[in-house]
Amino acid sequence: MxxxxxxxxxxxxxxxxxxxxxxxxxxxxxxxxxxxMKTPAEVADDPLGPPSGLHLDNYTTAWREARLGQALFNSTVVAVISVALLVALGSLAAYTIARRATRLSYATYVLFLLGIMVPLQLGMVPLYQLMRDLNLLQTYTSLIIFNVGSLLPMTVFLYAGFTRALPRAYEESAYVDGAGTLRTFVGIVFPLLRPVTGTVVIISGINVWNEFLTPLLYVGGSAQQTLPVAIFAFRGEFATDWGVIFAGMVLAILPILLVYFLLQKSIIKGFASGLKG
Known part of the structure; x- marks a missing residue:
């Protein structure tokens, strides 16, 4: 040939x-x-085949019976605030670590890396007791604190690697013009971090949105419960109606799937830049 x-x-x-x-x-x-989109009879007869029609009543039942509207609002509040804090704190911490070549900054960076390696399950009981003692159970605050603390090491790792790859010329020009460190970061450095910021938003957003065990422990059974917890409780109520259960799960993943498609171009670029640094 x-x-x-x-x-x-x-x-x-x-x-x-x-x-x-x-x-x-x-x-x-x-x-x-x-x-x-199937009726219970269709699921039992042919679970892998296409539905005979668009049985959209499953979605209506799932939305109404599982109270997915309130759970969707709760998940959105927790995810938006958690991701915003991660972006703000992670980018500032990574900028300081990347631009100050001192032993303290290096030790801090290593400490953040250790946070990636330590399993969160080891601290599950002490964290629950701490939230209970602070009267933060059944509140958004407990989930936000947990999410920010658990995902901050990965956020700093990505931002620090990307920041090290940025040229210092723009920052030095800003310092010559009299700009301070914070103003230089907000006005010059942070806009250059847009690719890795998209990566951070997607990775942390998916983790926060899909988190199940911590919301179950902290806000389970309350009006503040998130979508995974609501779907879990809903499954027990409709254990045999798989069409309704799957409809609720589809409604739960649609928002984060939409965000992923909107930011997908930034994911690989930002993650690869973070690894390179």
């Missing part, structure tokens, strides 16, 4: 392989959505 034809054949095989992988990953999502 000629070299040109061999390359073309390899290209076709590579594309077919990528299509096969894409179908493999899309199949669970297809099953997920199709079951959410």
């Amino acid at each position: 000629r070299p040109g034809r061999a390359r073309a054949a390899r290209g076709v095989l590579g594309e077919l392989g990528m299509i096969a992988v894409g179908v493999l990953f899309a199949f669970p999502f297809y099953v997920f959505v199709s079951i959410s």
Whole structure:
């Protein structure tokens, strides 16, 4: 076989392989959505087949019976505040670590890296007791504190790596013009961190949105419970109606899926830059 034809054949095989992988990953999502539009009889007869029609009553029942509106509001409040604090605190801490070549800054960076390696489950009981003693259970504050504390090490790691790759020329020009450190960071450095900020928003947002165990312990059974906890309680009530259960799960993942698609271009670029640094 000629070299040109061999390359073309390899290209076709590579594309077919990528299509096969894409179908493999899309199949669970297809099953997920199709079951959410089926009646209980259809699910029992043919769980993997397409639905006979758009049985959208499952979504109405899930929204009403599981009180997903309130749970969606709770998850949105917790996620937005947590991510905003992570971006603000993580970027400032990483900028200080990256621009000050001292032993203290290096030791602080190592301390943040250790926070990535230590399993959070080791501190689950002491953290619960601390939240209880501070009367923060059944509140948004307990979840926000936990989310910021648990995800800050990864946030600092990504921001620090990206910041080290930025040239110092713009900052030095700002200092010559009389700008202070904070003004230089807000006006010059932070806009340059937009790619990694998108990565931080996606990674931390998905983690906060999908967190189940901590919200179950801190706000389970209250009006402040988040979507995963509401879906868990809802499953026990409709244990045999898989169409309604899957419809509730689809409604729960749609918001974060939309945010992911909007910011997907920033994810790989920002994460790769963080690893490079």
